[in-house]
Amino acid sequence: MKDEIDQRQMRTIRYDYVDGTPDLAFGGLFLLMTIIYAILAAFPGLSNSTFSSIIIWAVFGGGGFLIGWLPQRLKERVTYARTGYVAYRRQGRPIKPWARWTIRIGVPILVIVLLALMFLNRQKFPAQSQDVNYLNPGLLGIMFSGILAMIGWKIALPRYYLIAAITLLTSIVLLFSGPGGNPGLAMLCGAMSLVLFASGGITLWRYLRRNPLPAESPDEH
Amino acid sequence: MSTDLRSLAGVDRLIHEPSRTVILAILAAVESADFLYLQRETGLTKGNLSVHLSKLEQAGFVNIEKTYRGKVPLTLCRLTNEGRKAFDAYRKQLEQFVENTKE
Numbered sequence: 001m002k003d004e005i006d007q008r009q010m011r012t013i014r015y016d017y018v019d020g021t022p023d024l025a026f027g028g029l030f031l032l033m034t035i036i037y038a039i040l041a042a043f044p045g046l047s048n049s050t051f052s053s054i055i056i057w058a059v060f061g062g063g064g065f066l067i068g069w070l071p072q073r074l075k076e077r078v079t080y081a082r083t084g085y086v087a088y089r090r091q092g093r094p095i096k097p098w099a100r101w102t103i104r105i106g107v108p109i110l111v112i113v114l115l116a117l118m119f120l121n122r123q124k125f126p127a128q129s130q131d132v133n134y135l136n137p138g139l140l141g142i143m144f145s146g147i148l149a150m151i152g153w154k155i156a157l158p159r160y161y162l163i164a165a166i167t168l169l170t171s172i173v174l175l176f177s178g179p180g181g182n183p184g185l186a187m188l189c190g191a192m193s194l195v196l197f198a199s200g201g202i203t204l205w206r207y208l209r210r211n212p213l214p215a216e217s218p219d220e221h
Numbered sequence: 222m223s224t225d226l227r228s229l230a231g232v233d234r235l236i237h238e239p240s241r242t243v244i245l246a247i248l249a250a251v252e253s254a255d256f257l258y259l260q261r262e263t264g265l266t267k268g269n270l271s272v273h274l275s276k277l278e279q280a281g282f283v284n285i286e287k288t289y290r291g292k293v294p295l296t297l298c299r300l301t302n303e304g305r306k307a308f309d310a311y312r313k314q315l316e317q318f319v320e321n322t323k324e
Contacts, residue, residue, distance in 0.1 A: 005312065008243055009250040011262070076290075084258025085295065086251050214257075 014155045015086055019079045020203025021071035023163075027196030028070065029063035030189045037186035044182075050116055061108030078204075082211040137184030141171025144192065159199055166195050235280050236311045240265055241273050245300065245308045248283065253299035274298060282307055 016022065036059055040046055145168035152160030170191040174184050236242055243263050247254060260270050277283040282304030286297045300308065 005242065005246040005315075008246045008262070012247050012250045012254070015258075080255075080290070081293070083261055085255040085290070085297075086258055087253045087297075089250075089252045 010156060012086065013088075014157060015083075016088065017155060017157055018083075018203075019075065019207045020200035021074040021079070022067075023196045023200030023203060024074070025067045025070040025200075027193050027200055029066060030193035030196060032059050032063060032066075034186050034189040034193055037182045037189060041182040041186050054112055054116060057108065057112050061112070064108075065104065078208070082208075082213055137180065137188045138171045138175025140185070141167055141174060141188045141192075144188075145171060159203065163192075163195050163199055167192055232314050233307055233311050235276065235282070236307060238273075240269070241277060242311075244270075244273060244277065244298075245282065245304065245311075248298060248300040249305060249308050253286075253297045256296040256298065259298060277304070280304075 036056060145164040148160050148164035148167060152158065152164060167188075170188060174188055179187070236245060240263055244259060247259060247262055256267075256270070256274075259265075259274075260267060263270060265273070274283060274285060278285050281301055284299050284301050286299075288295050288297060
């Protein structure tokens with residue numbers, strides 16, 4: 001009985017990932033990053049401008065919003081009518097809506113302002129080694145693969161192990177023989193975006209095949 | 222009666238029914254879940270699920286809210302604080318029983 005309780009609870013937690021919408025949202029975020037890094041790689045002059053830093057952090061901020069918003073809209077249209085609605089508990093103390101929005105808008109603005117200030121006053125900081133940039137794509141990829149493997153372990157979904165393995169492989173290739181800096185980052189983000197879109201697309205397709213819309217109204221309690 | 226069996230005899234009978242245990246286990250993992258989700262996960266008929274939910278609601282373990290999402294009616298079920306405490310206690314009793322039987 002105890003094992004069954006654990007299994008049921010794990011299934012419920014995993015339900016958030018069952019339709020592939022988080023993969024599609026993350027795939028969209030990595031696609032945005034690919035475009036940004038590809039532009040920066042194509043126009044090297046842009047890389048050293050404050051504008052590029054602001055754009056990159058705006059993409060991260062906007063991407064964070066996209067990850068929260070897009071899966072929810074997709075689930076409202078696709079998932080809830082087929083297999084039901086679940087709202088997940090937020091850990092920690094409850095936070096009021098105005099405070100949540102202040103954090104959502106305030107933190108990205110603060111980060112952008114701080115980065116802009118740091119960039120404008122970069123002469124005051126110790127010289128940065130250009131060699132580190134060469135390692136960035138590989139190291140970042142290894143970090144991403146670690147995060148993906150952790151998600152896979154936490155929710156016991158094997159597809160995330162596969163995505164983590166592909167990301168790790170791409171990172172190792174980039175670390176040893178790929179281009180560094182922005183071209184490498186564009187390649188890494190592009191590969192991750194492709195894998196996540198493929199994973200999300202296949203998962204969503206399988207979910208839709210297995211769960212057709214109920215013929216009648218399901219809610220007659 | 223041995224201590225092991227006595228510890229099991231003390232469990233909440235309302236919770237210690239397979240269908241209701243599953244309902245509470247699901248609701249304990251989330252903020253709320255709708256009737257359709259619970260029906261699919263438990264494999265119960267609408268009527269049976271309705272009866273079990275009513276019993277849990279009468280005991281004050283579950284709160285049932287009838288609402289709308291757009292034009293679609295939605296029955297949202299969530300565990301009350303009392304229900305969460307009762308389920309946690311039940312779970313601890315089960316764990317204790319399993320531990321005792323291992324020794």
